[in-house]
Amino acid sequence: MTGRIGVITFPGTLDDVDAARAVRLAGGEAVRLWHGDDDLRGVAAVILPGGFSYGDYLRAGAIAAFAPVMRPVLDAARRGMPVLGICNGFQILCEAGLLPGALVRNAGLRFVCREVALRVENRSTPWTSGYRSGAEITVPLKSGEGRYVADEGTLAELEAAGRVVFRYVDPAPSGALHDIAGVCSADGRVVGLMPHPEHAVDPLTGPGADGLAVFASVFASVVDAELREDRM
Amino acid sequence: MDVMPKPEILDPQGKAVAGAMARLGFTGVHDVRQGKHFELDVEDGLDDETLHRIATMLLANPVIEDWAVRWVGDEPGTDGETPG
Numbered sequence: 317m318t319g320r321i322g323v324i325t326f327p328g329t330l331d332d333v334d335a336a337r338a339v340r341l342a343g344g345e346a347v348r349l350w351h352g353d354d355d356l357r358g359v360a361a362v363i364l365p366g367g368f369s370y371g372d373y374l375r376a377g378a379i380a381a382f383a384p385v386m387r388p389v390l391d392a393a394r395r396g397m398p399v400l401g402i403c404n405g406f407q408i409l410c411e412a413g414l415l416p417g418a419l420v421r422n423a424g425l426r427f428v429c430r431e432v433a434l435r436v437e438n439r440s441t442p443w444t445s446g447y448r449s450g451a452e453i454t455v456p457l458k459s460g461e462g463r464y465v466a467d468e469g470t471l472a473e474l475e476a477a478g479r480v481v482f483r484y485v486d487p488a489p490s491g492a493l494h495d496i497a498g499v500c501s502a503d504g505r506v507v508g509l510m511p512h513p514e515h516a517v518d519p520l521t522g523p524g525a526d527g528l529a530v531f532a533s534v535f536a537s538v539v540d541a542e543l544r545e546d547r548m
Numbered sequence: 549m550d551v552m553p554k555p556e557i558l559d560p561q562g563k564a565v566a567g568a569m570a571r572l573g574f575t576g577v578h579d580v581r582q583g584k585h586f587e588l589d590v591e592d593g594l595d596d597e598t599l600h601r602i603a604t605m606l607l608a609n610p611v612i613e614d615w616a617v618r619w620v621g622d623e624p625g626t627d628g629e630t631p632g
Contacts, residue, residue: 375609418611425560465612
C-alpha cells in the first residue's frame with residue numbers, strides 16, 4: 317500500500333478523472349474520495365480538482381469549503397499531509413483558510429481558456445520538488461474567477477517567504493496581483509494554483525507533459541515518507 | 549445583510565454595469581459597485597454575535613468583502629445598522 321493519493325469529487329467537480337489519471341501516469345494509486353466522506357481512506361496526499369463545486373453558488377469554493385470531507389482534509393493538512401488544489405480546488409483551499417488570499421472575477425471579465433507559461437518559483441514543496449529551479453512550464457488555464465488577490469501585507473509576506481510557487485511568465489490573463497498563479501501554506505505542504513497541470517501530462521491530450529512532475533513529485537515524496545516509516 | 553466588495557478590490561462587474569449606463573445615455577453616475585443582498589428570516593432575539601459569525605464564516609469572505617447587517621422588524625426600535 318504505497319503512493320495512495322486521494323482525489324476528491326464534489327458535486328460539480330469536472331477534472332477529477334484527469335487528476336486521477338495524472339496520479340496513475342506518475343506511478344501512484346488514485347483513490348477516489350467523495351465530498352460526503354468523513355475520512356480519507358488512508359491516503360498519503362490529497363488533490364482537490366477543478367470544476368464548479370456546488371455550482372459556484374455564493375462564491376467559488378465557498379460551499380465546498382464546509383463539505384464533510386473537508387474536516388479530515390483540514391486535520392490532515394495541519395499534520396503536514398500534502399494537499400493540492402487546482403483551479404476550483406485552489407478556490408476551496410482559500411475559502412477553507414488553508415491558503416491565504418482569495419480568487420475573484422478576472423479583471424477583463426472574460427473566462428480565459430488557453431495555454432499559459434508558468435515559472436516554478438519554489439521547488440521545496442512536495443508538489444514541485446521534481447522541477448528544476450526556475451523551470452518554465454506550459455499548462456492550460458481555464459477559469460473565470462482566477463484573479464489572485466490578497467492585502468499588501470500578505471503579498472509581501474508570501475514574496476519574502478518564497479511562497480509564490482507558480483508565477484505567470486507573461487502578465488497574468490486574470491489580472492492576478494504580482495502575476496501569481498499559485499501559492500503555498502507556511503509549511504509548504506498545501507499548494508494551490510489556478511492553471512491545470514493535470515491537463516498537461518500526455519502530449520496526446522494536452523500541450524505537453526510539463527504538468528506531470530507535479531504528480532511525480534508528490535508520489536516520490538509520499539513513497540519516500542512511507543519507506544522512512546517502514547525503516548523505523 | 550449586505551455584502552460588498554472591499555473598496556480596494558477591483559469590481560469589474562460594477563465597472564461593466566457603469567459602462568452600460570453610459571452607453572444608454574445616463575449621465576451623472578460616477579461609479580457602480582455590485583454586491584449581494586441576503587434576507588434572513590430569524591428568530592426573535594438572535595444575537596449579533598451569531599450574525600457576525602454567519603457573515604464572516606459563510607456569507608462574506610472577509611479577505612475581499614465587507615458586510616453590514618440591517619434589522620428590519622415589526623416592532624419599533626428594531627431597525628438599525630450593525631456595521632460589519
